[in-house]
Amino acid sequence: MKRLFFISFCLVIVSIASGSVVIGQRYPLGIMPSGIVKVENGYGIYYVTLVKGDSELIVFDSSFKPVTIMDAIKNDGVNDIIYRDGKLYCFGFFSGRLVIIDASGYPGRWKKIDEIPTSSRLITGAFIDGRLGILSNENELIVLDTGNRTILKRYKLPVTALTIAEDSSRFYVSLFYNYNTLNRSMETEKGLMVFDINGQLSVSLDIGKRPSYISIDGDRLFLVSYMEENLKILNKNTLKEIKTIELGRYPNYPVMQNGKLWISITGEDRIMSIDLENYSTTSYDLLGKGPIKAVLHGGRIYVLETITGTLEILDENGRFVETVKLEGYPVDIAFSGRDAAVLLQEDWKTGKNTGAMLTMKIN
Numbered sequence: 001m002k003r004l005f006f007i008s009f010c011l012v013i014v015s016i017a018s019g020s021v022v023i024g025q026r027y028p029l030g031i032m033p034s035g036i037v038k039v040e041n042g043y044g045i046y047y048v049t050l051v052k053g054d055s056e057l058i059v060f061d062s063s064f065k066p067v068t069i070m071d072a073i074k075n076d077g078v079n080d081i082i083y084r085d086g087k088l089y090c091f092g093f094f095s096g097r098l099v100i101i102d103a104s105g106y107p108g109r110w111k112k113i114d115e116i117p118t119s120s121r122l123i124t125g126a127f128i129d130g131r132l133g134i135l136s137n138e139n140e141l142i143v144l145d146t147g148n149r150t151i152l153k154r155y156k157l158p159v160t161a162l163t164i165a166e167d168s169s170r171f172y173v174s175l176f177y178n179y180n181t182l183n184r185s186m187e188t189e190k191g192l193m194v195f196d197i198n199g200q201l202s203v204s205l206d207i208g209k210r211p212s213y214i215s216i217d218g219d220r221l222f223l224v225s226y227m228e229e230n231l232k233i234l235n236k237n238t239l240k241e242i243k244t245i246e247l248g249r250y251p252n253y254p255v256m257q258n259g260k261l262w263i264s265i266t267g268e269d270r271i272m273s274i275d276l277e278n279y280s281t282t283s284y285d286l287l288g289k290g291p292i293k294a295v296l297h298g299g300r301i302y303v304l305e306t307i308t309g310t311l312e313i314l315d316e317n318g319r320f321v322e323t324v325k326l327e328g329y330p331v332d333i334a335f336s337g338r339d340a341a342v343l344l345q346e347d348w349k350t351g352k353n354t355g356a357m358l359t360m361k362i363n
Contacts (some may be wrong), residue, residue, distance in 0.1 A: 020362065020363045023053065026349070031354055033050065034080070034332075037088075047336075052077075055077050056069055056071050064341040065339075072101070076092035087100055110360075118160070133199070133232075134228050142155075143171075159176075165216055173194075173195065176211065187251065221233070229251060235281055245289060250362065251263050256276075259277065260276060263294075264292050266306075270291070271283070292331070294329075296316075297340075300321065311324040327347075327349050328347045328349070
């Protein structure tokens with residue numbers, strides 16, 4: 001299986017000049033690749049993609065060439081991965097296990113070193129000093145001591161949560177399903193729950209309908225409400241509201257860079273930046289449709305667009321530079337010097353059931 005996979009990896013797409021971007025190779029992946037995780041160890045810098053549908057890890061080098069495929073988690077149905085202190089923590093949705101992979105060496109020598117059963121279908125997690133806060137599909141927050149492999153706490157949440165963030169002493173959990181879109185009623189008005197390092201609930205807040213993303217900057221929390229289409233800024237210590245900023249239809253994937261919070265307004269084909277100092281906002285209209293993520297690199301803004309399957313590039317002032325046709329549904333982008341890669345969850349060249357990694361050179 002691995003051999004056939006790498007034969008398919010060797011298919012080369014002829015490089016095409018496209019203004020400041022030169023398209024490189026298109027590496028076919030499996031079903032539903034979900035994101036790009038950077039791994040840095042004593043052997044170099046690598047980029048790991050979880051292919052959810054196949055429960056495999058694909059490892060690329062610093063120039064986004066494939067290095068190896070790991071199928072040790074094949075039977076776990078892994079939903080997410082976190083890299084921490086030389087290890088990859090894999091959240092098994094089907095198996096209910098936390099699978100730990102030693103990623104401290106060369107990728108060819110990465111290996112599974114532990115499996116911790118939880119009896120719950122795992123979604124994602126966040127770390128505080130060896131404590132791992134895990135969200136499960138059984139509406140739980142599970143706090144696990146990874147050192148002694150002990151579950152310290154199971155807290156039953158009112159609804160399923162998809163997002164967890166952490167600082168040095170607290171876990172922040174947003175309840176995306178707190179609002180029922182079918183009957184337009186609140187399942188629970190408390191959309192944000194704050195827990196201490198031991199999994200004890202500190203406070204819960206009414207934060208709006210379907211809070212979807214949490215970003216942390218210093219002593220502030222930034223929470224995006226998907227249905228109410230706004231951004232709430234809270235003091236992290238008092239949890240008092242500092243400001244509410246109206247965003248627009250279907251805000252997605254906030255990225256904090258260069259003193260600004262960048263948010264894609266997917267339903268209105270534009271992106272917004274919020275200045276972290278004075279909370280002033282700037283909106284940039286796009287030519288492409290369905291923006292899902294905006295990332296800054298080298299003085300330019302790179303916007304992934306899902307409906308048109310394009311990468312739109314703006315200068316630092318928001319002026320149009322060029323559009324790159326991806327011919328797929330992009331979900332993530334990573335940069336390594338002049339090398340870049342866009343992860344396509346759907347590769348429209350081969351059909352919509354599998355994804356691809358598209359590499360490029362940035363001039």
